[in-house]
Amino acid sequence: MSNIDLIIEERSRDIGDFLVGRILPFRKKRMVGPFIFIDHMGPSLIGGKRYMDVDQHPHIGLSTLTYMLEGEIMHEDSIGTKQRISPGSVNWMTAGKGISHTERTPQDWRDGRTFQVHGYQIWVALPREHEFIEPSFHHIPADELPMWQADGATYKLVAGKGFGKESPVPVYSDLFMVEVIAEDEHRLEINGELQGEIGVCVVHGSVEACGETVEKGNMMVSKAENICDVTLAAGTHVFLFGGTPFPEERFIHWNFVASSKETLEQAKQAWINKEFPKVPGDDSYVPLPGA
Incomplete structure (x- = not known):
C-alpha cells in the first residue's frame, strides 16, 4: 500500500490576465503543516499593454511568501514597504x-517589452499566539539563502529549517520550504x-514515488517520518514544503486566515467599512467578494 496520502492536481482558475493553478487548499487536505494556500502564477507572457496589477487588498492571520522563477513584481504595503522582487529572492x-x-x-518594465511571469504565492498561517501581532515585511536576497549541491542536484532552503540548515526568513513556526533542481x-x-x-x-519534469510517476503541475502529500523513496527524473524541478501542523483548526475566507470564525467576520466587516490601513498614495480597492 502506497504511503502517499494524496496526489493533488492543480485546478486552474482565471483571475483576469493570469491562469492560476490552485494547489492549496484542497477539499481533502486543507493544510500541509502551517501552509494553507499555494497559488502557481503562470508561466504567463505579459507586456505591451497588458501588465500585472493586483489592486489594494487585505490580509490577517498569516505570512505571505512570494517566490519568483521568472519576471519581477513590485510590492507595496500599508506599513510603507516598497520592494521589488526578482527570481530566487x-x-x-x-x-x-x-x-x-x-x-x-x-x-520601468512598462515599456512595451514582453516577458514571462512565473512564480508562487504562498500563505503560511500564523500560530494562534501570533495571530494579532503587528504587521511586518522582510526581503531576503537570493544570495543570502542557503544553497548546496548533492549528487547532481542543487538545493536551496527558501524558508525554515531542513537538512541541518536554517533560512534567514523570519518564520513563526516549525516549517520548511526547499527548492530542488535535479540536473541528473x-x-x-x-x-x-x-x-x-x-x-x-512538481514544477517541471516528473517524480517517481511508491511505484507511481507524478508529472509537473501536481503535488504529493506524505509524512516525513514514513516517506517512501522519491526519485527525481533528470531535469526535474520541485519544491518540498510543510512542517509541524497546528493543534487547532484554521478557517479561511478570501484573504483572511484565523483560528476563529468570529475573527474572520470582524475582518470582513472592517474591510467593507474601509477600516484597514491603506497603502500610502494608493486609492485602489478590491471589494470583498459577495459583499
Missing part, C-alpha cells in the same frame, strides 16, 4: 492583525532531514 510579509498591499509590474536523476534523501508533514510540488 523571497518577499515575506506578515499580516498579523491586518495589512493591505498591492502587487504590480514595475514601472536524483534520489531525495528526506528521512531525518525534514520534520512534520511534507508536500512535494
Whole structure:
C-alpha cells in the first residue's frame, strides 16, 4: 500500500490576465503543516499593454511568501514597504492583525517589452499566539539563502529549517520550504532531514514515488517520518514544503486566515467599512467578494 496520502492536481482558475493553478487548499487536505494556500502564477507572457496589477487588498492571520522563477513584481504595503522582487529572492510579509498591499509590474518594465511571469504565492498561517501581532515585511536576497549541491542536484532552503540548515526568513513556526533542481536523476534523501508533514510540488519534469510517476503541475502529500523513496527524473524541478501542523483548526475566507470564525467576520466587516490601513498614495480597492 502506497504511503502517499494524496496526489493533488492543480485546478486552474482565471483571475483576469493570469491562469492560476490552485494547489492549496484542497477539499481533502486543507493544510500541509502551517501552509494553507499555494497559488502557481503562470508561466504567463505579459507586456505591451497588458501588465500585472493586483489592486489594494487585505490580509490577517498569516505570512505571505512570494517566490519568483521568472519576471519581477513590485510590492507595496500599508506599513510603507516598497520592494521589488526578482527570481530566487523571497518577499515575506506578515499580516498579523491586518495589512493591505498591492502587487504590480514595475514601472520601468512598462515599456512595451514582453516577458514571462512565473512564480508562487504562498500563505503560511500564523500560530494562534501570533495571530494579532503587528504587521511586518522582510526581503531576503537570493544570495543570502542557503544553497548546496548533492549528487547532481542543487538545493536551496527558501524558508525554515531542513537538512541541518536554517533560512534567514523570519518564520513563526516549525516549517520548511526547499527548492530542488535535479540536473541528473536524483534520489531525495528526506528521512531525518525534514520534520512534520511534507508536500512535494512538481514544477517541471516528473517524480517517481511508491511505484507511481507524478508529472509537473501536481503535488504529493506524505509524512516525513514514513516517506517512501522519491526519485527525481533528470531535469526535474520541485519544491518540498510543510512542517509541524497546528493543534487547532484554521478557517479561511478570501484573504483572511484565523483560528476563529468570529475573527474572520470582524475582518470582513472592517474591510467593507474601509477600516484597514491603506497603502500610502494608493486609492485602489478590491471589494470583498459577495459583499
